Amino acid sequence: MSKRFDEIPMAGIIIEPGNAMEYKTGGWRAMRPVHTDETCLWIKNGTCGLCWIYCPDNAVRLIEENGKYRYEYDYDYCKGCGICANQCPTGSIKMESE
C-alpha cells in the first residue's frame, strides 16, 4: 500500500477526483459504536435516522428488507468519533473501547 516517493504524484496532488472511498478511516477507530435494537426508532418504525444523517463517514447503514428494518455499521469507514451516539435521541448507541 505505501508507495515510494517516485511512485506518487508530485506534491501530493490528487489526480483522481472522488477517491475518498480508498481511504479507509476505520483504521483510526479507538472506540466502537454499539447499537441496541430495542429502543431504536429506525428499527421500531423506520423513522429518526439522526445517526445516519450526522455520521461524517457514511458508516451507518439503515437497511429496509421485506418490510423489516435492520441496522449496521460499516467498520471499514467508521472512525469511532461518537457523533452518532451523541446525537441519538433514545440512547440506543453506546461507545465501547475496541
Added chain:
Amino acid sequence: MTVVERVPTDKVVVEGMTGDAAIAHALKQCDIDVLAAYPITPQTIIVEDFQKFVANGEVKTRVIPVESEHSAMSACVGASAVGARVATATASAGLALMWEILYCAASMRMPIVLAVANRALSAPINIHNDWSDSYGARDSGFIQIYCQSCQEAYDTVIMAFKIAEDHDVLLPVMVCIDGFILSHNVERVEMLPTEAVQQFLGVRKPAIALDPDNPVTMGPLALTDYYFEFKEQQDRAMARVPEVFERVESEFEKMTGRRYGRFETYRVEDADIIIFTHSTPGGTAKAVVDALRERGEKVGVVRLRMFRPFPAEALREVLRNAKAVAVFEKCRSFGAPSNPLALEVRTALYDLDERPLVTDFVIGLGGRDVPPSTIVEGVEKTKEYLKAGRAPLYETLGVRK
C-alpha cells in the same frame, strides 16, 4: 530545447535604469500572466513601473492589488496552479508576512518568480539594505539568486522563469538585489528585444494545472504516511537545479554573450586569501582586490550568486587551495555560532583533510555603508588570524564598539 540565436547589437536597447526598473522591464518582456503584490520600500518601483505598463496597455498581465503580502503570495500560488506565469516582489517585513505561503509555493511546486529588494527587518524600523530577510527564508524551498548589478538583475529574472518552469525543477525562485544600493541606483542596462525574450522563454507548459474539465486537488493533507515522500521529491528537485541552471545559462549566453555562473571568481588562481561575499559588496571586494594586488598581495574574490541550492562541491574546488577564506555577510544569525553564509562555507570545506581558515565578518546591518576600508580591515584581520593559526567564529565590522 528552444533554438536561440545571438541577438544583433543594433536590436539591443541601452538605457540607464535602476535595479527595480530593470526587473520591471524584464517582467514585462517575460509576458507574465499575473502579478500580485503589495507595495513595500525598496521594492515599490518594480510594481509601480509594472502598473504603468498595464495602464498603458503594454502588457496583458492581470495585476492583483492585494491587501497584504500573505495574500500576494497566496494569489500567486492560485494563479500558478492554473498554469499562469506569475511574479511578485517584496522586501523585509513583506517577505516576513509571506512566510507561511513561501513554503506552500515551494512545496506545491509553483514556479513563481519573487523579486526581493533586500532590506533589514524591524526593529528598529529600517528601510535600508541587509540580507536578514531572504536569509531567513533560506529553508523555505525557494531557489535564491543574488545579483550584483542592474544588468544582472534583468538577465537573472529572465533566466529565473526558465529555470523555475523546467519540469525537472518546478520550484519558485527569489531574485535578490540589495535594497537602495542596487534597487534605486541607475546603471547601464542592455535590454533584449521582447521577441527574443519570448522566444527564449516560450509559453509556460504546466506539468499539471487546475482545470474544471480534469479536476485535481492541489495541496491536500499528507500526514505521517506520505509527507516525508513529498519532501524527498522536493529535495531531489532542488538537487536538479544546477544542471538545469547550466543548460539555461548556456542558451542565454548564446543569445546575449553573457554568463554569470552559480558564482563568479575574480583573481583567485594563486590567491592566499579569498574574499567570499555576494550582491553589491562583491563589486567593492573586486575593487579592493585590484588595489591589494598592486601592492603584491595575493587576494581574490568569490562572489556567490546562487545561495540555494548552495554550490558546495564546486566551491570546495575553488576555495581549497587558499590559506584563508574571509566571509563578509550582511546578516547576524542571533545565537548561532556563526552566520548563514559562513556556515555554508564551513560545511563545504569541512571534509577536506587540509582546509583554509574561515573568518566571518558581519557587515552593513541596516544599510550601514560597506566602504572598501571595511573589506580591507577584514582582510588585515584575516592575515593576523592566519599568523596566529586561529580565528574567532565570527565578528562584527563597521559598528561603533
